Amino acid sequence: MKTIAIIDYGMSNLSSVVKATKYVAPNSHVIVSSDFNEIDSADKVIFPGQGAAKNCMLSIFEKKLDSVIKKNANEKPFLGICMGMQVLMDFSEENEGIDCLGIIKGSVKKFNNSNKNIKIPHMGWNKIKKNNEHPIWNGIKDESYFYFVHSYLIEPESDANIIGTTEYGGEFCSVISKKNIVAIQGHPEKSSSAGLKFLKNFIEMK
Amino acid sequence: MSVTKRIIPCLDVDNGRVVKGTKFVDIIDAGDPIEVAKKYNDQGADEITFLDITASSSNRKTILDVVENVASQVFIPLTVGGGISSVDDIRLLLNSGADKITINTAAIKNPKLVSDASEAVGSQCIVVAIDAKRKDSSSDNVWEIYTHGGRNATGIDALKWAEEMEKRGAGELLVTSMDKDGTKEGFDLELMKEINSKVNIPTIASGGVGTLEDLYEGISVGNADAVLAASIFHFGTYTVQDVKKYLKEKGVNVRITNE
Numbered sequence: 001m002k003t004i005a006i007i008d009y010g011m012s013n014l015s016s017v018v019k020a021t022k023y024v025a026p027n028s029h030v031i032v033s034s035d036f037n038e039i040d041s042a043d044k045v046i047f048p049g050q051g052a053a054k055n056c057m058l059s060i061f062e063k064k065l066d067s068v069i070k071k072n073a074n075e076k077p078f079l080g081i082c083m084g085m086q087v088l089m090d091f092s093e094e095n096e097g098i099d100c101l102g103i104i105k106g107s108v109k110k111f112n113n114s115n116k117n118i119k120i121p122h123m124g125w126n127k128i129k130k131n132n133e134h135p136i137w138n139g140i141k142d143e144s145y146f147y148f149v150h151s152y153l154i155e156p157e158s159d160a161n162i163i164g165t166t167e168y169g170g171e172f173c174s175v176i177s178k179k180n181i182v183a184i185q186g187h188p189e190k191s192s193s194a195g196l197k198f199l200k201n202f203i204e205m206k
Numbered sequence: 207m208s209v210t211k212r213i214i215p216c217l218d219v220d221n222g223r224v225v226k227g228t229k230f231v232d233i234i235d236a237g238d239p240i241e242v243a244k245k246y247n248d249q250g251a252d253e254i255t256f257l258d259i260t261a262s263s264s265n266r267k268t269i270l271d272v273v274e275n276v277a278s279q280v281f282i283p284l285t286v287g288g289g290i291s292s293v294d295d296i297r298l299l300l301n302s303g304a305d306k307i308t309i310n311t312a313a314i315k316n317p318k319l320v321s322d323a324s325e326a327v328g329s330q331c332i333v334v335a336i337d338a339k340r341k342d343s344s345s346d347n348v349w350e351i352y353t354h355g356g357r358n359a360t361g362i363d364a365l366k367w368a369e370e371m372e373k374r375g376a377g378e379l380l381v382t383s384m385d386k387d388g389t390k391e392g393f394d395l396e397l398m399k400e401i402n403s404k405v406n407i408p409t410i411a412s413g414g415v416g417t418l419e420d421l422y423e424g425i426s427v428g429n430a431d432a433v434l435a436a437s438i439f440h441f442g443t444y445t446v447q448d449v450k451k452y453l454k455e456k457g458v459n460v461r462i463t464n465e
Binding site for chain 1: 208209210212247252277278279281282283300301302303305327328329330331377378406407408431432461463
């Protein structure tokens with residue numbers, strides 16, 4: 001039986017991610033963990049997150065999760081969700097600026113609302129446009145709707161890794177992939193059938 | 207392309223069962239919350255709100271089981287309200303699988319609860335419900351906040367209250383007109399417009415929906431980001447699909463999944 005570890009850095013409500021993962025992977029062993037060995041021995045890792053970047057990074061360091069995240073992000077299918085996507089970058093503008101994990105080159109910026117024409121946070125259902133082929137998109141239609149809740153967005157240095165984009169006060173990278181890493185700004189665990197398919201595709205990634 | 211306008215069916219839950227017609231007719235058992243929630247998810251609901259109307263406090267924990275069970279099978283945002291009075295209550299519901307919590311009377315008794323809760327669990331989880339009634343003597347746009355289903359006046363001005371709740375960290379406002387609730391005459395559009403001119407957080411219009419046109423006006427005239435309705439869905443007058451099809455034809459950006 002395959003084990004899927006969901007990283008618990010202590011600041012996030014994980015129940016939705018756990019429930020959705022169990023739903024799409026009934027034959028897998030789903031664990032919630034902040035233990036190096038447990039996470040390191042899992043077959044796949046999901047790194048969900050919510051809240052502020054600074055609290056997230058402080059908890060990661062406090063629980064000494066940075067090394068296991070960096071190691072596993074290089075070794076096995078690894079899925080970052082929402083804040084779990086943002087902190088993979090080098091740096092976030094949030095909370096007067098905070099260094100992040102530096103696993104993907106680029107930074108995290110606040111939505112540009114100089115025209116005051118969008119509400120922040122970006123909250124609700126929005127389309128993701130597929131930018132590149134990727135196994136995570138198997139059976140998911142282009143421009144499927146996903147559920148989003150966030151005030152900051154990622155700006156990767158290289159466009160090559162962008163596999164999904166979304167429009168909100170401009171186009172931003174909503175799904176990124178680098179080798180075995182996939183990360184999404186939206187919440188697949190709350191995105192009905194498209195989101196469940198996305199999670200299932202991740203579970204099936206080799 | 208932007209975020210879509212959300213259509214939110216609201217379910218009244220009493221002792222773990224979905225009931226309908228709480229206001230003008232006897233409560234009728236409408237079924238198993240999981241089945242009802244699944245049905246609305248299949249119809250394309252963007253979110254589901256559960257309002258716990260269980261009277262006895264000893265039975266209140268049944269809502270936790272309801273949320274736990276629904277959240278294990280229905281994967282869209284779930285909002286829960288009714289009788290929530292502390293950050294601990296909120297945490298319990300979030301841990302059971304709720305995504306957002308609606309605070310109503312408790313925010314009026316203790317506005318700091320909204321600040322504490324948004325600090326503790328994030329603004330995105332905190333919805334403040336505003337039950338407002340137009341001042342009788344006033345031909346101007348003045349509304350007062352009421353509690354207990356429109357029975358108790360608080361003396362609080364609804365527009366000022368909306369601004370205060372935003373400052374305290376509310377992530378959304380659920381605005382119900384106590385003049386319109388249950389009438390099927392449509393939303394109080396002036397109320398929605400005024401609140402939306404004061405705050406920059408999303409607003410949900412509620413109270414008074416009878417027709418598809420009412421829902422459209424809540425969005426197009428009232429500037430609401432989402433519309434919430436109960437009876438038109440429960441009594442099968444319209445499905446969520448009907449609503450979205452109508453709104454789309456009117457040019458409203460809605461999530462239609464089967465195209």
